[in-house]
Amino acid sequence: MATVTTDEARERIRAFLCRHTGPDLADTDDYFALGMVNSLFAMQLVVFVQKEFGLTLGPQQMVFDNFRTVNGLVRLVGDAS
Template identity: 30%
Template sequence: MTDQIAATGPLTAEAVELALTEYLTEKTSTEIKPGDDIFASGLVSSMFAMQLVVHLESTYDIAIIGPELRIDNFRTAQVMAALVLRLSEDGSAPDA
């Protein structure tokens, strides 16, 4: 799976965005671009946001907790990529 490759390669915004747009496109059966608001478009529900949390945590070995658990952090692949990079840089991985 591409997102697994992205997680083992260099962690860049572009790599994470690409992996996420592919994941979202697969899950929604609709082409998703990095800046598309997946909730405003009606393609996904708030329940799917929790699936995104699990996906991001397991793929990128990060913990998304507390104030980071806001729907605004999951609206676009760009925003999610920034969240992944921020948490990775902060050392917020579960083993940190």
Template identity: 30%
Template sequence: MDVLLGNVKDNLRGFVLKAARLRALEDDEELFGSGLVTSLFAMQLIEYIEKDYPIVVDGDDMNLRTFKSVNTVSEFVVRKLAESAGSRNGK
């Protein structure tokens, strides 16, 4: 597993567990479809991501596919980080 992806997953899982007051959470468990979290929580998660990582979550990024699970959110964050690094390096 990619080290960065693993670190992002650990970080996001910890946030979700604490913020949603959950005892356990599988990385592929649906966050919204299962009713674990609410739309208000989605905004908290986006705020957390933008505060913790040097990325911006655009309106096009705000969808259930991106925020389906810890896995999908982590993959999204890593992809945005790579895009951001590419932009800064002139790519």
């Protein structure tokens, strides 16, 4: 898959998350701590990121901090691309 820009990744991630959390999510909001999603949603995020961005995430990338905010996901996609 072609490399995506940070802005493109952020837009696609936000579109996915907003379907589950609503539109008022800031890029730094921890949607798990805020109770917007549950722990099972973490697996949905992993599957989404891998399919959406054509990535295979390894154990070193399966760190909760990578998945709890929009900024964390954008950083993960950028680092894994």
